[in-house]
Amino acid sequence: MIEENNExxxxxxxxxxxxxxxxxLEEFIKPLWSQRQVALITDDNxxxxxxxxxxxxxxxxxxxxxxxxxPAGEASKSWRQVQRVIELLAQNNFVRSDGIIALGxxxxxxxxxxxxxxxxRGISLIxxxxxxxxxxxxxxxxxxxxxxxxxxxxxxxxxxxxxVLIDSTTIKTLPKRMLVEGYGEIVKCAALVGGRFWAIVQRxxxxxxxxxxxxxxxxxxxxxxxxxxxxxxKETGLRKLLNFGxxxxxxxxxxxxxxxxxxxxxxIGMVHVMAVFEQKGMTVSGTTAAISERLxxxxxxxxxxxxxxxxxxxxxxHDKKIRGDQLTLVYVKKIGEPAFFPLKTAELKNWxxxxx
Ligand SMILES: NC(=O)c1ccc[n+]([C@@H]2O[C@H](COP(=O)([O-])OP(=O)(O)OC[C@H]3O[C@@H](n4cnc5c(N)ncnc54)[C@H](O)[C@@H]3O)[C@@H](O)[C@H]2O)c1
Numbered sequence: 061m062i063e064e065n066n067e068x069x070x071x072x073x074x075x076x077x078x079x080x081x082x083x084x085l086e087e088f089i090k091p092l093w094s095q096r097q098v099a100l101i102t103d104d105n106x107x108x109x110x111x112x113x114x115x116x117x118x119x120x121x122x123x124x125x126x127x128x129x130x131p132a133g134e135a136s137k138s139w140r141q142v143q144r145v146i147e148l149l150a151q152n153n154f155v156r157s158d159g160i161i162a163l164g165x166x167x168x169x170x171x172x173x174x175x176x177x178x179x180x181r182g183i184s185l186i187x188x189x190x191x192x193x194x195x196x197x198x199x200x201x202x203x204x205x206x207x208x209x210x211x212x213x214x215x216x217x218x219x220x221x222x223x224v225l226i227d228s229t230t231i232k233t234l235p236k237r238m239l240v241e242g243y244g245e246i247v248k249c250a251a252l253v254g255g256r257f258w259a260i261v262q263r264x265x266x267x268x269x270x271x272x273x274x275x276x277x278x279x280x281x282x283x284x285x286x287x288x289x290x291x292x293x294k295e296t297g298l299r300k301l302l303n304f305g306x307x308x309x310x311x312x313x314x315x316x317x318x319x320x321x322x323x324x325x326x327x328i329g330m331v332h333v334m335a336v337f338e339q340k341g342m343t344v345s346g347t348t349a350a351i352s353e354r355l356x357x358x359x360x361x362x363x364x365x366x367x368x369x370x371x372x373x374x375x376x377x378h379d380k381k382i383r384g385d386q387l388t389l390v391y392v393k394k395i396g397e398p399a400f401f402p403l404k405t406a407e408l409k410n411w412x413x414x415x416x
Contacts, residue, residue: 077279098158101160
């Protein structure tokens with residue numbers, strides 16, 4: 061704990077973004093972690109691509125490494141995998157002074173983070189996110205989770221890692237649809253921040269440009285998200301900004317029943333919530349088109365047939381992010397000027413009227 065200027069900093073950690081970082085782990089990990097056992101948790105897509113590179117360097121640093129591989133995919137965010145991994149940690153005599161490294165996308169990060177937060181009441185954690193979504197979103201903010209049959213991310217903790225290491229070159233091996241999905245999250249942040257960040261997004265006119273501009277895009281997104289999270293760790297106020305596009309997006313995602321990826325649904329949600337505010341004269345004219353263009357250039361979807369249907373309103377009523385009978389729509393008055401619009405859930409349909 062650090063005490064400074066009447067402020068108490070409970071946990072302070074570094075997020076390093078650098079091309080080729082995956083080959084320079086010693087410089088960052090060794091000063092932080094004393095000799096210990098390390099569980100390298102990865103999945104069966106990422107493991108074959110990157111685990112050997114990481115393991116080799118950890119061995120060179122004299123850590124005793126155990127590689128634990130989970131099946132790739134959302135289904136691994138389960139009690140079954142929690143139990144399996146925790147039992148493997150126990151069988152290998154992991155103690156609280158040992159450590160976990162999460163090497164993978166958001167699924168590995170969420171699961172390994174959750175396990176790190178509960179094994180022996182908390183064991184040290186380093187995140188090495190390899191998907192674009194994990195690099196710009198899930199590895200920053202300390203949220204961990206697994207899913208229940210009743211819903212995604214229903215069980216979880218807030219648990220901050222000791223270090224986050226982001227090597228943007230890993231996104232070169234991502235399937236294109238996942239690369240583009242992660243970029244949707246970046247456009248969302250850029251629209252909220254505006255300025256230089258929005259200018260970088262203007263340079264992305266095809267999916268390959270995401271890779272060309274990756275380091276700048278990731279840095280801008282992470283510094284925005286870290287700033288928000290630092291001010292609002294437990295998501296009570298400012299962090300709600302990050303829900304831009306989520307109210308409509310979640311509903312569409314649910315109704316499309318697995319056909320849309322989360323980031324694709326959020327892209328649709330952003331465009332349509334903006335169209336509503338623009339029609340009502342609460343947003344500078346042309347802002348919706350500017351956001352749509354950025355998303356469309358990389359092939360993100362902008363529309364879904366469910367928008368405005370009775371099922372759509374029912375899905376919004378059941379959104380777990382909506383507290384009581386009140387919801388808050390996030391929009392931008394213009395690029396870089398976000399705003400909140402609180403509304404009674406029951407009044408949403410009337411308020412939207414023909415605008416959706
Ligand atoms: N904790 C948070 O704050 C937070 C925020 C947003 C999303 N999430 C969670 O993150 C998850 C989604 O993240 P995701 O999209 O990274 O999913 P994911 O981990 O399933 O990764 C997507 C796919 O890409 C593969 N992959 C990852 N990196 C790769 C690489 N470099 N090369 C080739 N393949 C690679 C994975 O094996 C997987 O098949 C969801 O479970 C979501 O709930 C968490």
